[in-house]
Amino acid sequence: MSAHTDVQLGEAFVAPGVNAAHINTVLGPRGSAAETAWATSLATPSAGHERFVVIMRPGVPVQPFTVFVSKSVPVDDRHGRLIWGPAQAGVAAGVADAVAAGTIAAEQVTDLRLIVAVWVNREADDAEAVYRNNRLATATALANGRDRRPDVDTVLKTRGRIHNPFFTPADGGAPGTEPRAEERP
Numbered sequence: 222m223s224a225h226t227d228v229q230l231g232e233a234f235v236a237p238g239v240n241a242a243h244i245n246t247v248l249g250p251r252g253s254a255a256e257t258a259w260a261t262s263l264a265t266p267s268a269g270h271e272r273f274v275v276i277m278r279p280g281v282p283v284q285p286f287t288v289f290v291s292k293s294v295p296v297d298d299r300h301g302r303l304i305w306g307p308a309q310a311g312v313a314a315g316v317a318d319a320v321a322a323g324t325i326a327a328e329q330v331t332d333l334r335l336i337v338a339v340w341v342n343r344e345a346d347d348a349e350a351v352y353r354n355n356r357l358a359t360a361t362a363l364a365n366g367r368d369r370r371p372d373v374d375t376v377l378k379t380r381g382r383i384h385n386p387f388f389t390p391a392d393g394g395a396p397g398t399e400p401r402a403e404e405r406p
Contacts, residue, residue: 231366235358242354259334269294285333307352315359
């Protein structure tokens with residue numbers, strides 16, 4: 222982290238299909254807005270969106286201290302186990318991978334706080350794939366945050382090819398298809 226108030230935002234989506242991982246990260250130093258958000262998130266759970274400290278194994282929290290925020294409401298015990306088991310383990314491993322790779326400086330981990338928002342599809346059916354995809358997505362999101370990716374040029378170049386796993390506009394989001402002024406809210 223370059224400055225004491227530096228907060229890094231990251232995003233990554235890994236793999237197609239029901240076992241895909243979508244991760245959002247907020248990483249920042251103690252004393253920053255990231256730490257305030259970290260503590261607030263952990264202290265104010267909401268129904269169905271569990272928040273907990275990510276562990277490597279019981280009694281060994283990953284460093285930097287990481288709060289897991291589920292973007293998925295568990296629909297049944299099987300889905301809940303995929304969130305709390307392989308998705309959490311993948312996040313822990315992805316954070317550790319980022320430290321091992323130097324994405325997060327090892328000497329700074331005790332002074333940082335990390336929030337990881339995690340989505341697990343209710344139809345996910347392969348615990349090992351959920352683990353692998355969340356591991357890679359977490360490490361990738363952290364690298365994207367560090368590197369400030371994507372840059373604005375990439376965003377503007379992608380403007381004409383908008384899609385996500387749940388929707389692709391018929392016009393592809395091509396420039397020139399924006400709502401007219403009278404159609405905008």
